[in-house]
Amino acid sequence: MSAPSLEERLLQLLRRPDYAPQDSSGLARMLELDAHERPALRSLLKEWEKEGKLLRLKQQRYTLKLVSETPLRGRLRSGIKGKLYFRPDADSMEKLRLELGLDDVGEPLELPVTPNRSLDALPGDTVLASIRKAIPPHHRRGRRSRPDARELRPEARVLEVVERKLKLWVGTYRAGGLYGYVQGDGFATPETIRLSEPAPEGLLAGMCVTVEPERYPLGNMDATGHIVQVLGWPEDAGVDITRIMHRYALRDEFSPEVLAETRKIPHSPSEKELAGRDDWRNRCVLTIDPIDARDFDDAISVRRKSQGWDLAVHIADVSHYVRPGSATDREARERGNSTYLPDRVLPMLPPTLCDDVCSLREGEPRLTCLCQLRIGMDGRTEKATFRKAVICSRRRFAYEEVLPILEGKTSCGDDEIDTMLREAHRLAQTLRRRRMQRGALNLDMPELHVLLDNNGLPIGIQQNAGDIAHQLIEECMLAANEAVAEALNAKQLPAIHRVHEAPDPAKLEALGHELRSYGLQVGALNTREELCRVAEQISGHRDELVLKSLILRAMMRARYDAKSLGHFGLNKGNYCHFTSPIRRYADLVVHRAFARLVPKHPVPLPPLPAASTLPNLADHISETERNSAFAESEAQQAKLLQYMQLQAESETPAVWQARITDAWLQGLAVELPELRLRGFIPGEVMEELGRWYYESHAHRWSSTDGRHLLPGDTLPVVPTHVNAADKFIDFRPAVMRKA
Numbered sequence: 001m002s003a004p005s006l007e008e009r010l011l012q013l014l015r016r017p018d019y020a021p022q023d024s025s026g027l028a029r030m031l032e033l034d035a036h037e038r039p040a041l042r043s044l045l046k047e048w049e050k051e052g053k054l055l056r057l058k059q060q061r062y063t064l065k066l067v068s069e070t071p072l073r074g075r076l077r078s079g080i081k082g083k084l085y086f087r088p089d090a091d092s093m094e095k096l097r098l099e100l101g102l103d104d105v106g107e108p109l110e111l112p113v114t115p116n117r118s119l120d121a122l123p124g125d126t127v128l129a130s131i132r133k134a135i136p137p138h139h140r141r142g143r144r145s146r147p148d149a150r151e152l153r154p155e156a157r158v159l160e161v162v163e164r165k166l167k168l169w170v171g172t173y174r175a176g177g178l179y180g181y182v183q184g185d186g187f188a189t190p191e192t193i194r195l196s197e198p199a200p201e202g203l204l205a206g207m208c209v210t211v212e213p214e215r216y217p218l219g220n221m222d223a224t225g226h227i228v229q230v231l232g233w234p235e236d237a238g239v240d241i242t243r244i245m246h247r248y249a250l251r252d253e254f255s256p257e258v259l260a261e262t263r264k265i266p267h268s269p270s271e272k273e274l275a276g277r278d279d280w281r282n283r284c285v286l287t288i289d290p291i292d293a294r295d296f297d298d299a300i301s302v303r304r305k306s307q308g309w310d311l312a313v314h315i316a317d318v319s320h321y322v323r324p325g326s327a328t329d330r331e332a333r334e335r336g337n338s339t340y341l342p343d344r345v346l347p348m349l350p351p352t353l354c355d356d357v358c359s360l361r362e363g364e365p366r367l368t369c370l371c372q373l374r375i376g377m378d379g380r381t382e383k384a385t386f387r388k389a390v391i392c393s394r395r396r397f398a399y400e401e402v403l404p405i406l407e408g409k410t411s412c413g414d415d416e417i418d419t420m421l422r423e424a425h426r427l428a429q430t431l432r433r434r435r436m437q438r439g440a441l442n443l444d445m446p447e448l449h450v451l452l453d454n455n456g457l458p459i460g461i462q463q464n465a466g467d468i469a470h471q472l473i474e475e476c477m478l479a480a481n482e483a484v485a486e487a488l489n490a491k492q493l494p495a496i497h498r499v500h501e502a503p504d505p506a507k508l509e510a511l512g513h514e515l516r517s518y519g520l521q522v523g524a525l526n527t528r529e530e531l532c533r534v535a536e537q538i539s540g541h542r543d544e545l546v547l548k549s550l551i552l553r554a555m556m557r558a559r560y561d562a563k564s565l566g567h568f569g570l571n572k573g574n575y576c577h578f579t580s581p582i583r584r585y586a587d588l589v590v591h592r593a594f595a596r597l598v599p600k601h602p603v604p605l606p607p608l609p610a611a612s613t614l615p616n617l618a619d620h621i622s623e624t625e626r627n628s629a630f631a632e633s634e635a636q637q638a639k640l641l642q643y644m645q646l647q648a649e650s651e652t653p654a655v656w657q658a659r660i661t662d663a664w665l666q667g668l669a670v671e672l673p674e675l676r677l678r679g680f681i682p683g684e685v686m687e688e689l690g691r692w693y694y695e696s697h698a699h700r701w702s703s704t705d706g707r708h709l710l711p712g713d714t715l716p717v718v719p720t721h722v723n724a725a726d727k728f729i730d731f732r733p734a735v736m737r738k739a
Contacts, residue, residue, distance in 0.1 A: 021061035078123035086156035090615030120216035124165030170246035276602030291398035336624025338583035379434030458643035485576035562614035679729035
């Protein structure tokens with residue numbers, strides 16, 4: 001076997017994980033070259049630098065420009081100010097790890113993509129990319145000094161677009177040019193789309209349309225396409241939500257193949273399907289859900305014992321009906337989860353399954369996966385057993401119905417149910433106390449719901465706080481999720497885990513500075529104890545919602561992973577999602593592994609996914625979850641802004657408590673913590689109130705009668721104007737009158 005050439009030896013050296021940039025003499029020593037071999041090395045270095053394979057740094061030191069020889073597959077996402085980032089998929093991360101000789105690449109990698117290195121790819125597209133070490137911008141602008149190794153940053157260069165996220169673009173039709181053009185958002189949809197054919201008859205400038213792409217934007221060339229559908233005017237009922245659905249590639253229809261497959265499923269289980277299952281049809285089992293819920297995938301039963309409680313958590317056995325590889329399974333996997341928009345639900349599963357066959361409806365026999373826990377008086381799980389079961393839910397409750405029963409104000413008319421609900425409450429509070437004592441972070445935020453009329457117009461806003469009725473179900477589900485995750489991990493069964501990594505220390509340091517500006521006593525936040533102490537400290541604070549939002553922004557985003565990496569926020573070493581298989585594909589995957597925990601499984605076991613496929617699956621459903629979350633947030637904000645506009649036009653607008661975030665001569669910047677909206681009170685409005693003026697030296701607005709308004713103060717406001725495009729609201733004070 002011939003000895004490796006100089007080129008091979010040099011390349012191997014430069015790729016070593018522990019390699020630090022060296023000059024030619026340092027490289028020669030590391031390669032153990034003789035004096036007569038060194039000229040060849042210098043020639044090779046010059047040649048590779050000219051070809052762009054090497055970067056020459058300060059002190060004539062060299063490093064490889066291309067991090068990886070293998071093109072990496074991944075997805076693009078948009079960041080702030082339209083910046084693009086490349087995230088390799090799990091397989092590409094593994095290739096990168098092997099090629100660079102790394103033990104572990106750590107957190108999911110996201111690399112910036114400069115505009116001239118993205119081809120015609122758009123956010124959400126799947127691409128092949130190379131990873132290169134980039135020279136800092138100030139060195140690119142012709143400065144003579146070469147960069148230091150510490151100044152280099154890796155960036156991605158798109159080589160090929162593999163798959164487009166959006167098959168249709170959505171935007172606003174504008175007149176101009178030969179056939180007019182469509183104005184997009186500039187991110188998911190190109191900012192300008194030139195039309196290649198005449199617009200449909202009756203289409204007017206300002207209407208919303210969908211466009212089928214023909215050419216994607218590249219360099220100075222605009223995108224082109226033709227109009228497929230006219231959605232209507234932006235203010236027409238449902239158009240705002242339809243636009244958001246198109247922007248995030250969300251669908252509300254299922255293929256004929258999926259619908260035909262689910263139509264064959266009987267509405268009630270047969271006696272053959274019940275064989276081998278624990279029969280709970282005559283036991284007291286309840287569902288507790290939001291009042292407007294249509295699918296019920298979890299039910300509970302609680303019994304008090306002398307030394308604790310027996311908790312039974314029943315979860316809809318979706319895996320019995322959705323078999324791996326079926327058309328329904330492929331569709332559920334692609335969607336990843338259900339998406340909840342203000343005026344509609346985009347389910348992961350067809351209505352036959354999610355609203356009927358799998359839904360644990362009152363009085364109807366339903367198949368379940370059962371997690372039974374024996375819990376001591378201290379809240380510790382002493383024993384966990386797993387079964388397949390059949391139930392007949394005795395009662396369907398809404399949270400609003402359960403709360404007065406738990407508070408002892410009313411009865412449901414069934415003594416057994418009343419007793420069980422109160423025992424479940426005692427159990428839940430015991431579990432919650434133990435969880436908080438063990439270091440879980442209490443950062444629960446109230447859920448915001450925009451109430452709509454039959455035409456999709458917002459008529460009110462409802463906040464659902466985490467009261468004891470919500471906590472009852474939450475604690476039972478957390479206990480079941482943890483028990484299943486621990487059992488799966490103990491048996492090393494392939495599954496999808498819910499993980500939440502520890503926050504970045506730099507973010508925690510910045511968070512500490514922000515919290516201190518609110519007058520809080522904050523120590524070093526790099527310990528869980530201090531984070532928990534701060535979370536307790538802000539409970540009941542006048543800016544509680546704002547402060548919790550600051551802490552949440554400093555945390556890592558929870559995601560799915562094939563490895564059990566623990567959950568920082570809950571302070572759990574093993575955690576998975578088991579309790580919502582109707583609306584989350586991760587739970588369905590867990591249920592298929594859960595079947596291996598059941599001693600006597602009633603039917604043939606479904607095949608488990610290959611361990612090698614799980615990392616990419618975890619990445620995929622993490623991405624679909626983020627996509628749905630962005631769509632839900634944007635849709636809710638659209639309805640909030642629409643509600644504010646209607647209030648601005650009303651003779652008796654609703655009054656909101658605003659917090660002043662800044663004061664300038666131009667006016668007051670404010671935010672509404674309850675609604676998570678921002679706006680502005682113009683200075684001329686303050687002056688119109690009489691005797692109000694801006695004091696630049698004190699950074700505040702003051703009045704001649706001694707009143708002051710400065711950052712941190714609160715005041716009641718009403719909206720006067722809404723700019724939906726810029727997501728900005730003008731307010732005026734509600735009760736301050738002219739002197």
